[in-house]
Amino acid sequence: MTRSMTAFARQEAEHEWGSLSWEIRSVNHRYLEPHLRLPENLKELEGFLREKLRKAVSRGKVECTLRFNPEATEQQLVVNKPYVQEVINAAESVQGMLQNHQALDPLELLRWPGVLQDTKLDMELVKASAKELFGKALDDMLEGRGREGVELATLINQRLDAISAIVAEVRENMPKILQNQRDNLAQRLAELQADLDEGRLEQEIALLAQKADVDEEMDRLDTHVQEVRRVLKQKGPIGRRLDFLMQELNREANTLSSKSIVASTTQCAVELKVLIEQMREQIQNIE
Incomplete structure (x- = not known):
């Protein structure tokens, strides 16, 4: 399937320890050129x-950008409030057993094992979540490239249809063009009252026809059009192959122009080159 090189994707995720967000931007380039922007603690x-x-x-x-917003610092002291309440309840239950009861000291209570919890952000969990979220963003980006690639393929096929129509028109008109050239040559010779035997006239006509013969160029144009259509249906990267085929199509259009003996054929060659250039511009965006 044809894939564009232009796309954008964004994925976000909220967790109890913070939030992550990925942004992926993709534009055309001759090769793969990744640019990663990551927080320092996720450079790994x-x-x-x-x-x-x-x-x-x-x-x-x-371009891939990861943003990480933790909910808290990497290390902090957290009071285990349910456990504290259990300690207080236990102290009150034995209060009557104490002869000299004193009020509970908050600092002493904080020293009780298990009251304070030393929490630390699990960076391995963050990394795993970042990897998973990146996979989702990457899938979205690839889907976007695929959707745009389908549109590009449609535009290119429309121009291929136009090229085929022009080639068919040139093929159809070429016998008439050659006959008109023969009639014009004979008329000019008659006006000049030139004494030219029929054999020599046929030689001149044959030479003119040989110079104006574009059947080979038409055949190659048709072949290249068919090849472009075939490549558009292939899987994997096809942009470079298509770019090469545009060069070949342009070469045939230039040859057609150089062999032209009438304005209509020259105009057809110009239209071909315009269509080929339009396709070439679209192909610069295909992977």
Whole structure:
């Protein structure tokens, strides 16, 4: 399936320890050129992300930005309030057993094992979540490239239809053009009262026809059009192959123009080159 190199994707996720968001922007480029922007504490993901991109994308400049907003600092002291309440309840239950009861000291209570919990953000969990979220963003980006690729393929096929129509028109008109040239040549010779035998006239006509013969160019144009259609249906990267075929199509259009003996054929060659250039511009965006 034809895939564009232009796309954008964004994925966000909220967790109890914070939020993550990925943005992936992709534009056309001759080769694969990834640019990763990661928080310092998640730089270790770079190797994994580059490999993931390399397997999924063949061409394009791909900018990937990860934003991480933790809910709390990486390390903090948290009071285990349910446990504190249990300690207080236990103290009150034995209050009557104490002869000299004193009020509970909050600082002493905080020293009780288990009252204070030393929590630390699990960065391995964050990394795993970032990887999973990146996979979703990458899938979205690839789907976007695919949708735009379908549109590009449609536009290119429309121009291929126009090229085929022009080629058919030139084929149909060429016998008439050659006959008109023969009649014009004979008329000019008659006006000049030139004494030219019929054999010599036929030689001149044959030479003119040989110079104006564009059947080979028409055949190659048809062949290249068929090849472009076939390549558009292939899987994987096809942009470079299509770019080469545009060069070949343009070469045949130039040859047709150089062999033209009437304005109509020249105009057809110009229209061909316009269509080929339009396709070439679209193909610059195909992976």
